[in-house]
Structures are given as C-alpha cells and as structure tokens.
Amino acid sequence: MTQTHPETRIGHVHLRVADLDRAIMFYRDVMGFDVMQQYGAQAAFLSAGGYHHHIGLNTWDSRGGQAPAPGTTGLYHVAFVYPDRRALAQILQNVLDAGVPLRGAADHGVSQAVYFNDPDGNGIEIYWDRAQTEWPRDASGQLKMVNTPLDLDALLAEAA
Known part of the structure; x- marks a missing residue:
C-alpha cells in the first residue's frame, strides 16, 4: 500500500448553500474571509491572506434547500x-x-x-x-x- 506524501494537505472546502448572499455574509463578515471571486448568485470563492480560495460556496444543487437531517451522512x-x-x-x-x-x-x-x-x-x-x-x-x-x-x-x- 502506498502512503500519502507527508506534505499532502487539504486545499479547500466547497459547500452547497441555500442562499449565496447569506453564506457570503457569514463567511465574510463573521469569519473574516475575503471574497476573491463571485459568479452571480451561483457561486463564490473566499480566502484568507489572498489565496485563490479556501472556501467555495455554491447553490448549483441546493438553492433554497434545507440542511441535511440528523442521522444522515455528509460533512460533519x-x-x-x-x-x-x-x-x-x-x-x-x-x-x-x-x-x-x-x-x-x-x-x-x-x-x-x-x-x-x-x-x-x-x-x-x-x-x-x-x-x-x-x-x-x-x-x-x-x-x-x-x-x-x-x-x-x-x-x-x-x-x-
């Protein structure tokens, strides 16, 4: 079995959100990330320190959606x-x-x-x-x- 290189890291997370503006306000205004790029009402990319993005937010499959119910799989x-x-x-x-x-x-x-x-x-x-x-x-x-x-x-x- 091949081991993962010890310098491997997680590069970014991309989250499905129901309301892009609301999500941007949270990650920008509360968490302090900078908006690097936005694609209308569909997606935005935010970062710390000028990196291209640490967080991607999108509504492609989730506009107006609900959070996953307890007891379901997904991101913890x-x-x-x-x-x-x-x-x-x-x-x-x-x-x-x-x-x-x-x-x-x-x-x-x-x-x-x-x-x-x-x-x-x-x-x-x-x-x-x-x-x-x-x-x-x-x-x-x-x-x-x-x-x-x-x-x-x-x-x-x-x-x-």
Missing part, C-alpha cells in the same frame, strides 16, 4: 486552524458578537477547539494547534488526545 464539520490562541479568541469573539450559538468547545490536548454551525447547518470548528512538543503522549510516545472542557472565558480574555 470543516475546521479552520488559526495561527495562535489570540487569533482563535478574536474570531470566537466575532462569532459570539454575531449571535451564533456554540455547539461545544474542547481542549483536545493537541489543540483547543470551538464548534458551531453556519447558516446552512454546516458544522464549523475553529481551533489552534499546540506545538507538537506539547502534545500529550504516553510512555511509549503514542499520541493521547483528550476531550476536556475548554475555558471560554479565559480564551476570550485573550481577544483584546
């Missing part, structure tokens, strides 16, 4: 990694200021993460990774991720 969530804890705190503050309800928050040992949904019901994770030297490991060196509560007040204190 898309995760956006921030460079440090302060950047995570700042985007979390934007999310809360926009009135987006949180679904959860956790310290996984390797990372700290916050979970919520976009307006179309797509799961969103925002997180930052600890340095690999700080990741929890057992005596044999095996990675031991955890799922402990994340102190959101302490995190938000770093947003200023």
Whole structure:
C-alpha cells in the first residue's frame, strides 16, 4: 500500500448553500474571509491572506434547500486552524458578537477547539494547534488526545 506524501494537505472546502448572499455574509463578515471571486448568485470563492480560495460556496444543487437531517451522512464539520490562541479568541469573539450559538468547545490536548454551525447547518470548528512538543503522549510516545472542557472565558480574555 502506498502512503500519502507527508506534505499532502487539504486545499479547500466547497459547500452547497441555500442562499449565496447569506453564506457570503457569514463567511465574510463573521469569519473574516475575503471574497476573491463571485459568479452571480451561483457561486463564490473566499480566502484568507489572498489565496485563490479556501472556501467555495455554491447553490448549483441546493438553492433554497434545507440542511441535511440528523442521522444522515455528509460533512460533519470543516475546521479552520488559526495561527495562535489570540487569533482563535478574536474570531470566537466575532462569532459570539454575531449571535451564533456554540455547539461545544474542547481542549483536545493537541489543540483547543470551538464548534458551531453556519447558516446552512454546516458544522464549523475553529481551533489552534499546540506545538507538537506539547502534545500529550504516553510512555511509549503514542499520541493521547483528550476531550476536556475548554475555558471560554479565559480564551476570550485573550481577544483584546
């Protein structure tokens, strides 16, 4: 079996949305991504830092549609990694200021993460990774991720 090259990465996510304008407003105004290109009311491409796109949004098969029902297959969530804890705190503050309800928050040992949904019901994770030297490991060196509560007040204190 051939292993995936260790420098392989996920390049972008493309989401079906019911209302393109609403989705653009969320990803631009709440999440802080820049609109790089838009194709009328059908599709838009957004990014951070001038990349061609990290997020594609389209209504090709979903205009006016509904979120998938619980218990169905599909995307669980898309995760956006921030460079440090302060950047995570700042985007979390934007999310809360926009009135987006949180679904959860956790310290996984390797990372700290916050979970919520976009307006179309797509799961969103925002997180930052600890340095690999700080990741929890057992005596044999095996990675031991955890799922402990994340102190959101302490995190938000770093947003200023």
